[in-house]
Amino acid sequence: xxxxxxxxxxxxxxxxxxxxxxxxxxxxxxxxxxxxxxxxxxxxxxxxxxxxxxxxxxxxxxxxxxxxxxxxxxxxxxxxxxxxxxxxxxxxxxxxxxxxxxxxxxxxxxxxxxxxxxxxxxxxxxxxxxxxxxxxxxxxxxxxxxxxxxxxxxxxxxxxxxxxxxxxxxxxxxxxxxxxx
Amino acid sequence: xxxxxxxxxxxxxxxxxxxxxxxxxxxxxxxxxxxxxxxxxxxxxxxxxxxxxxxxxxxxxxxxxxxxxxxxxxxxxxxxxxxxxxxxxxxxxxxxxxxxxxxxxxxxxxxxxxxxxxxxxxxxxxxxxxxxxxxxxxxxxxxxxxxxxxxxxxxxxxxxxxxxxxxxxxxxxxxxxxxxx
DNA sequence: CTCTGTCAATACGGTGGCGTATGGTGAAGC
DNA sequence: GCTTCACCATACGCCACCGTATTGACAGAG
Numbered sequence: 067x068x069x070x071x072x073x074x075x076x077x078x079x080x081x082x083x084x085x086x087x088x089x090x091x092x093x094x095x096x097x098x099x100x101x102x103x104x105x106x107x108x109x110x111x112x113x114x115x116x117x118x119x120x121x122x123x124x125x126x127x128x129x130x131x132x133x134x135x136x137x138x139x140x141x142x143x144x145x146x147x148x149x150x151x152x153x154x155x156x157x158x159x160x161x162x163x164x165x166x167x168x169x170x171x172x173x174x175x176x177x178x179x180x181x182x183x184x185x186x187x188x189x190x191x192x193x194x195x196x197x198x199x200x201x202x203x204x205x206x207x208x209x210x211x212x213x214x215x216x217x218x219x220x221x222x223x224x225x226x227x228x229x230x231x232x233x234x235x236x237x238x239x240x241x242x243x244x245x246x247x
Numbered sequence: 248x249x250x251x252x253x254x255x256x257x258x259x260x261x262x263x264x265x266x267x268x269x270x271x272x273x274x275x276x277x278x279x280x281x282x283x284x285x286x287x288x289x290x291x292x293x294x295x296x297x298x299x300x301x302x303x304x305x306x307x308x309x310x311x312x313x314x315x316x317x318x319x320x321x322x323x324x325x326x327x328x329x330x331x332x333x334x335x336x337x338x339x340x341x342x343x344x345x346x347x348x349x350x351x352x353x354x355x356x357x358x359x360x361x362x363x364x365x366x367x368x369x370x371x372x373x374x375x376x377x378x379x380x381x382x383x384x385x386x387x388x389x390x391x392x393x394x395x396x397x398x399x400x401x402x403x404x405x406x407x408x409x410x411x412x413x414x415x416x417x418x419x420x421x422x423x424x425x426x427x428x
Numbered sequence: 429c430t431c432t433g434t435c436a437a438t439a440c441g442g443t444g445g446c447g448t449a450t451g452g453t454g455a456a457g458c
Numbered sequence: 459g460c461t462t463c464a465c466c467a468t469a470c471g472c473c474a475c476c477g478t479a480t481t482g483a484c485a486g487a488g
Contacts, residue, residue, distance in 0.1 A: 074465080090354065097445060107447085108466045117446070170351040172407045173271065182408040189411050208421040211404070211412065215422075218403050219396030226353045227363040230370050231392065240389040241396075244425070255435080278475060288477085289436045298476070 075113040077103060082124040087164045091171035094121055118176070125180045128164055133184045137191055146198035150213075150246050153192065157217045158238035161224035169218075189214050199246075213245050256294040258284060263305040268345045272352035275302055299357070306361045309345055314365045318372055327379035331394075331427050334373065338398045339419035342405035350399075370395050380427075394426050 081103055085093040096110050096117055103109075114120050136156075143149040165184075172178045192210035193203075201209060220241075223231050231237065262284055266274040277291050277298055284290075295301050317337075324330040346365075353359045373391035378384060401422075404412050412418065 095445065096447085106467050108468075110466095111447070112465060169403060169407060170353075172351075178407060182410065185404060185408040186411045204417075205421075207413070208418055209425075211418055212397060212422055212425060215400030215404060216393060216396040218400035219398065220400075222350060222399050222403075223366060223392070223396060226350060226359060227366040229363065230367045232388070236385075237389055237392055240386075241393055244390075244393060276475065277477085287437055289438075291436095292477070293435055 074109075078110065078113055078120065079123050079127055082120055083127055083164065086124055086128075086167050090167050091121065091174065091177065094124055096120070121174065122176050125168070125176050128168065129180050129184065132162070132164060133187060137187060141191075146195040147246060149195050150192070150199075151242055153195075154213065154217070154242050154245065155238060157220050158234045158241075161221050163225065166221050166225055185214065188217075209245070216241055216245070255290070259291065259294055259301065260304050260308055263301055264308055264345065267305055267309075267348050271348050272302065272355065272358065275305055277301070302355065303357050306349070306357050309349065310361050310365065313343070313345060314368060318368060322372075327376040328427060331373070331376050331380075332423055334376075335394065335398070335423050335426065336419060338401050339415045339422075342402050344406065347402050347406055366395065369398075390426070397422055397426070 078099065081099050082094045085095075085099060085102070094117075096107055100107050100110060110120075114123070140149055140152055143152060168177050168181055172181055189207070189210045192213050193206045196206035196209045197203060199206075220231075220237075224234075259280065262280050263275045266276075266280060266283070275298075277288055281288050281291060291301075295304070321330055321333055324333060349358050349362055353362055370388070370391045373394050374384075374387045377387035377390045380387075382390060401412075401418075405415075
């Protein structure tokens with residue numbers, strides 16, 4: 067409620083999101099984060115009910131900053147082809163490390179729900195663009211699923227086997243050519 | 248060395264691979280597995296030095312049974328187009344759950360190494376087939392990377408957001424058409 | 429029938445995280 | 459200057475897992 071209350075709660079949330087990126091959801095843990103913040107658990111259990119609440123807040127934060135935000139930003143691009151190239155290009159540029167960390171932690175129901183929402187939002191967004199390019203709705207949806215699958219797959223390869231990935235720029239061009247045409 | 252020795256060690260390895268599929272690498276734990284097997288840790292530490300050794304054995308078992316095995320099986324198909332369709336079709340049929348569980352646990356160096364080897368082997372295999380279809384080596388490699396990315400991405404979607412995936416058969420046809428042509 | 433080696437049970441100590449209960453501090457409000 | 463309240467520290471009990479040490483069962487070799 068009060069905006070003041072959230073000032074130091076946000077320190078925890080920021081640190082949690084960083085820890086998630088570095089060490090996965092297991093690193094979003096009370097005592098390690100407290101050490102990192104130079105503080106004790108006493109602080110944490112003031113701002114949060116328990117660890118699940120921190121996880122939920124962290125996931126929600128990711129969803130705002132790394133799903134909805136970028137999607138709205140790209141939505142300003144008028145040309146659907148440009149829009150698609152922008153999206154697929156980002157896949158090659160910066161591997162979405164937090165996203166993959168969340169995929170690793172999908173056993174947690176909150177995480178699974180967020181990941182599923184993100185998938186639907188992104189696929190719908192891609193399908194919209196493909197539709198504007200003239201594909202039928204069904205075909206646009208399938209093409210969007212194909213494109214999103216490559217996005218996720220590349221994100222995995224970039225993290226887990228970058229050596230097989232080779233020249234990312236060349237692959238990016240190849241994918242864009244194959245999928246957008 | 249002795250084949251007898253491995254009889255009950257193999258019970259552990261089997262159970263470990265099952266647990267991996269169900270609960271991820273965290274479930275490949277000594278005490279839970281002992282409970283499940285109706286036995287105590289005393290047994291485990293007879294057959295294994297420690298938990299890392301069990302994890303290594305489990306990963307190696309997966310690599311044999313779920314990477315090298317299937318690849319060799321499909322290698323018997325002479326026609327490269329048939330071979331590709333067989334591979335990409337399997338992606339839609341049965342989601343490779345153990346594989347994704349391993350992706351989730353790539354922080355463990357043994358797991359990362361195995362996952363990277365699997366990726367390279369599979370991509371090379373796909374590239375070979377695309378080469379036989381007439382693509383230049385560079386283009387075949389890129390196409391293989393594209394195909395493998397869709398494989399991994401679909402595996403994720405199938406597990407984490409099956410509701411956005413929709414009709415898998417239609418998507419399979421779409422992907423095969425787009426990638427193999 | 430004893431001895432030896434294989435395998436498992438028991439019992440222990442250690443670690444690391446969760447959550448709670450309670451006490452302390454400093455600043456704002458009166 | 460006293461109180462109140464937001465905020466954090468201290469200290470505790472709890473649980474789950476790892477790994478070790480020791481003992482016990484039991485089968486086959488001699």
